[in-house]
Amino acid sequence: DTAVSQTPKYLVTQMGNDKSIKCEQNLGHDTMYWYKQDSKKFLKIMFSYNNKELIINETVPNRFSPKSPDKAHLNLHINSLELGDSAVYFCASSPPGGAPYNEQFFGPGTRLTVL
């Protein structure tokens, strides 16, 4: 029933580790996004894919690599985790027809804590 789902919901890991967050949407949307929300609650877009093609790539460290195996999935892999990567990561999707002008549907978020 879940529209946009993310796993895991919580992720606690040590500095220097590599981790992945998975996102899936069952809404039939073409466009998916990754956002980072830091401790000050500022929500910033990181990446966007439209039909498996990267369309938005904001200035993020290249330790972050998105992967879209199909249009229903957009995973985020993070190498060599740093303390500053601690944040809540939200996945979102939007329907076809002029994204990003359409409503975005957000997943529940993944709270990443780097120790």
Add this chain to the structure above:
Amino acid sequence: RKEVEQDPGPFNVPEGATVAFNCTYSNSASQSFFWYRQDCRKEPKLLMSVYSSGNEDGRFTAQLNRASQYISLLIRDSKLSDSATYLCVVSFRYSSASKIIFGSGTRLSIRP
């Protein structure tokens, strides 16, 4: 100047009051505007899109002023359940890419 600016609040108003927030944006080529709502430790959810002519959805009214580059949200007869953070969102296209900017949010707290 930030691309999208909001008063962070918090706005603390009694139930039943009318409250208004503004959001200013710096890029005059901005094309789409939205208000999202985010409850504590939850994901953002669309509250309403903002159209050039202004639009209303129940107790909520959104306005766009392109000349002064701001959007506003008015909440009438506020309810306890309106307590949340309200995020202003602006998007525009440049070259072949798109840009989506979220404001840092305005916290609203409704007291009984």
